Amino acid sequence: MSGTLNNASLKTGRSFDLGKMNLRQLWVAYLTYPTILLYFALIVACIAVATHFFAGWGATLVSIVAVILVYPLVWYLLHRYVLHGRVLYKMKWTASLWKRIHFDHHQDPHLLDVLFGAPVTTLPTIAIITCPIGYLIGGIGASATAFGTGVTITCIYEFFHCIQHLNYKPRSAWIQRMKARHVLHHFHDEDGNFGITSFVVDRLFGSYYKDAKARPRSPTVFNLGYDIKEAKIYPWVMDLTGSPPRDRPDGARPDAKAARGTRHAA
Template sequence: MSGTLRNPSIRSGRSFDLGKMNLRQLWIAYLTYPTILLYFALIAISFALAIHFFAGEGPTLTAVLAVMLIYPVVWYLLHRYILHGHLLYKSRFTAALWKRIHFDHHQDPHLLDVLFGGPATTLPTIGAITIPVGWLIGGPGAAATAFCTGVTITCIYEFFHCIQHLNYKPRARWIQRMKAYHVLHHFHDEDGNFGITSYVVDRALGTYYVDARSRGRSPTVFNLGYTIEQAKRYPWVMRLTGHAPKDRPDGASRPESERNPQRNSRQVA
């Protein structure tokens, strides 16, 4: 893939470094990334099943709308209470899972390989959320529709998530705001702005903030509370990482907007 992009400097170890990529390079990496290709294949299969077991226009539309409403709420709850929770790293049996699904991403937010959720955890979660909802609405046809919608939303989330860590200033003002709020989540205080494309749930539950002046900088924004002290008590993530938890990422070139999130937030507020 690096040959296709003709810029080996955008790679950091085994992963693409979004801090060194432009928008064109991101499109190429995204559209050829194995996880995204798997998602595209599952979208096509579930769409075909939705047609084969067509539940009717009403149930089909209802299933789509239901998933669109439920998905941001479930993502918020998982992001806040599971991915940012401390329970998983306290067990040797779940430490590797927590490290892969979120700790690595906060340790270095620009690495593409750890930005995408792993299919082994992401797809069962999507299925558990969407298939029962669709089935209750309209049987197998609506269940396939709901799953198709969930995977499609995941692809959209993943692309915009990449944009938020890309060395690129979006032209659209609404994307600039979206990016600024997510930058704050990664570089100022991780206990807020849990959304990706929407911060409606953050607003409703009191975790939304617009700039760095709204709250103090968190000392655990890069390690999610897995400090040196915690690593000594629960060493499994540290052993897998090969070094102590970092209090800031390294090896990635950050754009100016992410080096100064307060300034960036004022510009787009």
């Protein structure tokens, strides 16, 4: 994607294909994306609330550390057992939710619009997890700190998630390894490597794998088990999509070789 076309996308709202963007274009798209701008505004608001109801440096720091420790575990559990679960698409009233929050992303991993979680689902989830932790530690001020920390981590996760789908080879060996593991999750076997920036929890739960040789390729890596057979029984996601589920994302086809090469970056 040329710089001119990418700028046009910013103005017209057209989708971004991360498989055709470079790092500079990602920064522009990321820093001007409405969801990210909303997150930034909420972080500033949390700082204001935390300052007004200051809980003390001890409670503030403990709240930050607690969220940093809890967040990867919560993300792992939600990613593995909810986003990759098969319950949501089997109910008509949750089918559109599952389609938006994860199915679309696996159908086309390079599409920026569905890579970011929708604020209507991400923010309540972050609040439910972080606010009670902070409140128990230090009341309203610490609760605001905890929520702000959760939103900040989400921004970091989202950026590195973009990097993992970007047509770009990171210079950092750590980011290369991180990207390689996530590419395996999307292009080899979805039942593993659920982390984004860290795979410590994957190791603890036995879902970590290093390369494609570690396990056979999953036939459901792009459709998460929602194949033609399932779509005939539970048609709501397919009806919303307007076409049958694909066994390979069209948007990723030109970059398939590059994706396979990234797997061996480690």
